[in-house]
Amino acid sequence: MSNTKIIVAGPRGKMGSEALRMIEKQDHFELVACVDHKNGGLAVKDIEYLPNLDAPIYEDIEQCFQEVEADVLVDLTTPEFGYKHTRLALEYGVRPVVGTTGFTKEQLSEVEQMAEDKQLGVVIAPNFAIGAVLMMQFSKWAAKYFPDVEIIERHHDNKLDAPSGTAVKTSELIQEVRDQKKQGHPDEQETLEGARGADVDGMKIHSVRLPGLVAHQEVMFGSTGETLTIKHDSINRESFMTGVKLSVEKVLSLQVLVYGLENLLE
Numbered sequence: 620m621s622n623t624k625i626i627v628a629g630p631r632g633k634m635g636s637e638a639l640r641m642i643e644k645q646d647h648f649e650l651v652a653c654v655d656h657k658n659g660g661l662a663v664k665d666i667e668y669l670p671n672l673d674a675p676i677y678e679d680i681e682q683c684f685q686e687v688e689a690d691v692l693v694d695l696t697t698p699e700f701g702y703k704h705t706r707l708a709l710e711y712g713v714r715p716v717v718g719t720t721g722f723t724k725e726q727l728s729e730v731e732q733m734a735e736d737k738q739l740g741v742v743i744a745p746n747f748a749i750g751a752v753l754m755m756q757f758s759k760w761a762a763k764y765f766p767d768v769e770i771i772e773r774h775h776d777n778k779l780d781a782p783s784g785t786a787v788k789t790s791e792l793i794q795e796v797r798d799q800k801k802q803g804h805p806d807e808q809e810t811l812e813g814a815r816g817a818d819v820d821g822m823k824i825h826s827v828r829l830p831g832l833v834a835h836q837e838v839m840f841g842s843t844g845e846t847l848t849i850k851h852d853s854i855n856r857e858s859f860m861t862g863v864k865l866s867v868e869k870v871l872s873l874q875v876l877v878y879g880l881e882n883l884l885e
């Protein structure tokens with residue numbers, strides 16, 4: 620079987636650079652190009668802290684797709700560009716694996732439709748860490764019995780989107796089993812706007828941003844005389860690479876959008 624040819628968008632980023640290191644270690648993966656909005660014309664190896672790989676860097680993603688033959692685009696950029704890159708990849712027949720978070724519901728639907736029209740696989744995974752996927756699944760299970768839920772996600776202060784993609788996905792999974800329910804006292808008032816967090820069907824999401832954090836989430840459930848907390852911590856970005864690798868492998872045989880790594884795990 621031939622190698623999987625991969626383009627990485629966002630190669631200098633915290634996730635993108637980790638993905639390059641993961642790709643370098645796989646015999647069946649080949650980095651064929653990178654898309655960056657800086658450093659066009661250089662090769663990956665010309666950037667000091669990146670792996671010693673020959674792959675060229677393109678500033679224009681369309682030019683990259685026109686000149687480089689690829690199977691998969693791994694996008695680890697920003698919400699704005701992640702969405703544009705995903706659409707363009709599908710237009711050029713390249714399967715996107717998207718870690719970038721912050722897509723709206725409408726954008727997800729559009730990508731789903733495009734994947735179906737083109738019969739091309741797409742993986743959009745709000746969290747590639749296996750432990751995070753389990754935390755979300757356990758939370759969905761718990762919510763069946765504990766409908767009072769508060770999600771507290773904590774991230775580094777360079778994060779652009781709030782709430783995190785993981786918190787959004789967790790709330791969506793919980794919504795599948797939890798009826799709409801207003802939590803707290805019926806007459807509760809916020810004397811400072813935002814004090815009770817964001818609201819999803821009455822369940823609350825709180826986003827904490829601080830230097831020093833990586834990616835952490837607690838899902839707290841409360842009931843009569845007891846509480847249950849399900850917690851996950853990514854202490855480094857290597858934690859996400861098992862999921863990136865699996866997604867690249869699996870996307871090749873998909874013809875639809877898969878939203879969430881849980882749908883790829885056996």
Ligand SMILES: NC(=O)C1=CN([C@@H]2O[C@H](COP(=O)(O)OP(=O)(O)OC[C@H]3O[C@@H](n4cnc5c(N)ncnc54)[C@H](OP(=O)(O)O)[C@@H]3O)[C@@H](O)[C@H]2O)C=CC1
Nearest residue numbers: 629631632633634655656695696700718719720745746747
């Ligand atoms: N699904 C998952 O498991 C995970 C998802 N994420 C998500 O991945 C994304 C990236 O996160 P992270 O690596 O921490 O962020 P970083 O800010 O470290 O990296 C993003 C990179 O993308 C670059 N970039 C910005 N615009 C473009 C563009 N138009 N084309 C190409 N590159 C561009 C940035 O360059 P510059 O800085 O020069 O602007 C930067 O190097 C985020 O959306 C984050 O939420 C993060 C961790 C895990």
Ligand SMILES: O=C(O)C1=N[C@H](C(=O)O)C[C@H](O)C1
Nearest residue numbers: 720745746778783784785834
């Ligand atoms: O920006 C991050 O760092 C992360 N983003 C993802 C999210 O929004 O959930 C995944 C993980 O939490 C790290």
